[in-house]
Amino acid sequence: MTEIIDKIAWIHIEDGRVLCARSKGKDTYYFPGGKREAGESDIDTLKREIEEELSVHIKEDTISHFGKFQAEAHGKGIGTIVNMSCYIADFEGELSPASEIEELAWLNYEKRDQVSKVSQIIFDRLFELGKLMK
Template sequence: MTAIIDKIAWIYIVEGRLLGARSKAKDTYYLPGGKREPGETDAAALLREIEEELSVRIRPETIRPFGTFEAQAHGKTDGVLVRMSCYTAEFEGELRPASEIEEVAWLTYSDRERVSEVSQIIFDKLHDMKLLL
């Protein structure tokens, strides 16, 4: 039986650069987001996770689905997959790393090897759409 880690993620692009986050003691960048809590909607999870990780408030009326992507989970045993439901949204506030996040970075397609497997699929799609430098 395949184990699936179900997550939500925020796709935020400025001038062809994608917002990424790196947790303390890790060398891989991830898309900001995380796991839903029991009974939580995707939108509620996105609002909570982004505020916890990046100190900004997602504007709920701007949330739009981008797509769902699946790949081998980074750092997990073979057969453990991550399924990431991705959303775009605007925010209020100033981006600052918080909680377990040590660094935020503006990533381009040349950073593809520095992100998790599922994020590489997303990088490819954004690049194909001419959204990522």
């Protein structure tokens, strides 16, 4: 039986590198974001998760949908799939790791092997679009 994990992610790019986060005790980077709570919209989830993890506020009027990506979930059993809806948005505040986040990193395409499978697919797409530098 396939288990689906529904996640919302924030893609923030500066100077050809994308912001990624690493949780405490983990060795793999992910796009910031997380799972929705009961009754939450994608936008509500995005804003809440980014504030919890990175201590910044997403500017709602700048949010745009980047795409939906799917892959085998990292660190889960076989048959567990993650569906990730990705959004691009501006923010207010100073980025600072919070909650379960131990480290923030700005990764270019050459660091693709340091991210989860679904994140690798997103890295490929960003690189194809010329948004991520090698």
